Amino acid sequence: MSNSMSHQVQFHCERPRLHRLRAGDSAVTTDANLSPSRAPRIAFQGALGAYSEMAAARFGVPAPYPTFAAVCAATLAGEVELGVLPVSNNIAGDVPEARALLRSRALRLLDEFWLPIEHCLLGLPGATVADATHILSHWQALRQCANVFERHAWLRPTTVYDTAGAAKLIRARGRRNLLAIASRRAAAHYQLSVLAENIADRADNATCFVLFQAR
Structure with missing residues (x-):
């Protein structure tokens, strides 16, 4: 994701692209062959088995937190290297709480991607x-x-x-x-x-x- 998005906090999730990102496709420097001990820890909201866990697993080792705010707090405190939050769904629309939290200038937005949801x-x-x-x-x-x-x-x-x-x-x-x-x-x-x-x-x-x- 470009630096302009990081500063202006613009989201480009209006239309689903449904591309399946691999770790190497991201702006984050990751290696698909890294061992779990070296892969970045990524905070997500929810319990194990959540769609957010699946999103986090694309880039590192998922770490569960109870709320969106807790995900951001853990990332800012250095408990984890990265965080991931859902911001929009093509049926139900925006997730206002997540979008509001991501407008913090203390956070740097790195990438956005669509995850197919099979309920x-x-x-x-x-x-x-x-x-x-x-x-x-x-x-x-x-x-x-x-x-x-x-x-x-x-x-x-x-x-x-x-x-x-x-x-x-x-x-x-x-x-x-x-x-x-x-x-x-x-x-x-x-x-x-x-x-x-x-x-x-x-x-x-x-x-x-x-x-x-x-x-």
Whole structure:
């Protein structure tokens, strides 16, 4: 990403390009052959299995933090070398909190890229859509899957801090009436069943992420 973007804090995520960046494609100096001990640590918001973790893994070793603000704080404090935040989705639109945080002049924006988002409907083994009452997920994911609630009007959308966090909560609570919208990776990590795949309103669902570091 150009220096002008770093200073003016301009985002260019209006249209999904859906290119899949490798570490070598980035403005960040990384090496795909680096061992985990030498690869940069990259802060992301959410639980393990989050789409932000997948975004961070493209450039180094993901490090989870609970909030967008915590990701920025960890990067500024030197706890990690880099941070990554989602700034826009082609269905649900901008992520205002992330954009506001990235306008800090203490942060240097390095790269932006689109990550394809493939939402799944997850539940405990034995759970069914017919017996469910609530679907948990991040507000952006719930908005991206509005068709699910149109087709299953009895299901109540319930906002939690993260898509993978929703999967983690379902596993912890052990209730089959709760479902989550999250990734297949989250399903595997929290040992949940995949009840439906590719449930977003559009097949080309994608989120734009920005990679950054402290100045």
